[in-house]
Amino acid sequence: MSNMILALAGDGVGAEVMPAALEVLCQVAKTSRLDLEIREALVGGASIDEHGVPIADDTFALARGADAVLLGAVGGPKWDDLPFGKRPERGLLELRRGLELFANLRPVRVFDALTDASSLKSELVRGLDLLVVRELTGGIYFGKPRGIEVRNNERCGFNTLVYSESEIERIVRVGFESAKKRGGRLTSVDKSNVLEATVLWREVAETVATDYPDVTLDHMLVDNAGMQLVRAPKQFDVIVTTNMFGDILSDVAAMLTGSLGMLPSASLSAGTAGLYEPVHGTAPDIAGKGIVNPLAMILSVAMMLRYSLDAPDAAADIERAVAATLDAGYRTRDIALGLPGETEVGTIGMLDAVMARLTA
Numbered sequence: 001m002s003n004m005i006l007a008l009a010g011d012g013v014g015a016e017v018m019p020a021a022l023e024v025l026c027q028v029a030k031t032s033r034l035d036l037e038i039r040e041a042l043v044g045g046a047s048i049d050e051h052g053v054p055i056a057d058d059t060f061a062l063a064r065g066a067d068a069v070l071l072g073a074v075g076g077p078k079w080d081d082l083p084f085g086k087r088p089e090r091g092l093l094e095l096r097r098g099l100e101l102f103a104n105l106r107p108v109r110v111f112d113a114l115t116d117a118s119s120l121k122s123e124l125v126r127g128l129d130l131l132v133v134r135e136l137t138g139g140i141y142f143g144k145p146r147g148i149e150v151r152n153n154e155r156c157g158f159n160t161l162v163y164s165e166s167e168i169e170r171i172v173r174v175g176f177e178s179a180k181k182r183g184g185r186l187t188s189v190d191k192s193n194v195l196e197a198t199v200l201w202r203e204v205a206e207t208v209a210t211d212y213p214d215v216t217l218d219h220m221l222v223d224n225a226g227m228q229l230v231r232a233p234k235q236f237d238v239i240v241t242t243n244m245f246g247d248i249l250s251d252v253a254a255m256l257t258g259s260l261g262m263l264p265s266a267s268l269s270a271g272t273a274g275l276y277e278p279v280h281g282t283a284p285d286i287a288g289k290g291i292v293n294p295l296a297m298i299l300s301v302a303m304m305l306r307y308s309l310d311a312p313d314a315a316a317d318i319e320r321a322v323a324a325t326l327d328a329g330y331r332t333r334d335i336a337l338g339l340p341g342e343t344e345v346g347t348i349g350m351l352d353a354v355m356a357r358l359t360a
C-alpha cells in the first residue's frame with residue numbers, strides 16, 4: 001500500500017532543506033521497500049504570493065488526506081507587514097489546529113561529535129538526551145477572546161490562556177507514554193503559583209499519574225525549568241508543558257545541542273498522521289546562500305518514518321548516517337568550530353556526506 005507524503009517546503013531556508021530531506025527519504029524508501037507517493041505544495045509566504053492566502057483549501061485537503069506532512073519553515077521579512085490574520089505563520093497554525101496535531105515532540109539530543117559546539121560546558125551536555133512534549137493546539141495561542149481594542153481611550157491587547165481537562169489529559173498522557181518508553185521520568189512544567197489554567201494542569205497531571213505507577217512525575221514552575229535547563233539539563237528525561245511554555249523551553253533546550261540547525265520535531269494527532277518539521281524556522285539571514293544545515297530536516301524525516309510510516313529501521317538508518325557524518329567531521333557553518341579534523345561544507349555537501357553513509 002502506498003503512503004502519501006505531502007511536502008510543504010515553505011519559505012526561506014525551507015526551500016533548501018526540503019529537497020535534501022526528500023533525497024534522503026527516497027533513498028531509504030528504496031532500501032526499505034516503502035511505497036511512497038510524494039506530493040508538493042505551497043505554504044506560508046510562498047502560498048501568499050501565489051494564492052493570496054498562507055494555505056490554500058486544496059493544499060489543506062491534501063494535508064488531510066496525507067499519511068504524513070513534511071514542512072520546511074514559514075515566514076520572512078517580506079510578509080512582516082501583512083495584517084496579523086494573513087501572515088505566513090497562520091498557515092502553519094491552521095495546519096496544526098485543523099489536523100488536531102495536539103502533541104508536539106521535540107527531542108533534544110547532543111551528538112557526541114558536537115559536544116563542544118554547545119554554549120554550555122561540554123560535561124554538562126555530553127550524552128544529553130531529553131524530550132520536550134509541547135501542547136500544540138490549545139492554550140494562549142488559540143484561546144478566545146483575543147485581540148486589540150480601545151478601552152478607556154487607549155488600545156489594549158489581550159489573549160486568553162485556557163485549557164480544558166480533556167486537552168490537558170491527552171497531552172499529559174503523551175508525556176507519560178513517552179517517559180515509559182525512555183527513562184521513566186516526567187517533569188510537568190506549569191506556572192501554578194500564578195495562573196489558574198495551570199493549577200488545573202497540575203491537578204490533571206497528578207490524576208493521570210495514577211495510571212503510570214512506573215513513571216516518576218514531578219512538577220516544576222516554568223521560570224525554574226528555564227533555569228534548570230541551562231544549569232543542569234541532564235536532570236530531565238521528558239518535559240510536558242503548555243503551548244507557549246513549550247515554544248520557549250524548546251528553543252532554550254535546542255541551543256544546548258549547539259545549534260537550532262540540529263533539531264527535528266513531530267506534531268502528532270490521536271491517529272498515525274503527523275506533521276514533521278525542523279525547529280529552526282526560515283532563517284532569513286542565511287536563506288538562499290546554500291549554507292543552511294539540512295540535518296534538522298533530515299532528522300525530521302527519520303521521525304516521520306518512525307511515528308507515521310511504521311518504519312523504525314529506516315529511521316534508525318538515517319540517524320546512524322547523521323551521527324557517522326558528524327563523526328567524520330563534516331560541519332555546516334552553524335556547528336563548525338574550526339577544529340582540526342573538521343570539514344566545513346554547505347547544504348549540498350552535508351547532504352552528500354549523509355547520502356554516502358546511507359548507501360554505504
Ligand code: IPM
Pocket residue numbers: 089092093247
Ligand atoms: C515553533 C515556532 C512557531 C510557534 C511559530 C512560527 C508560529 O516558533 O514552531 O516553535 O510559535 O509555534
Ligand code: MG
Pocket residue numbers: 247248251
Ligand atoms: Mg518556536
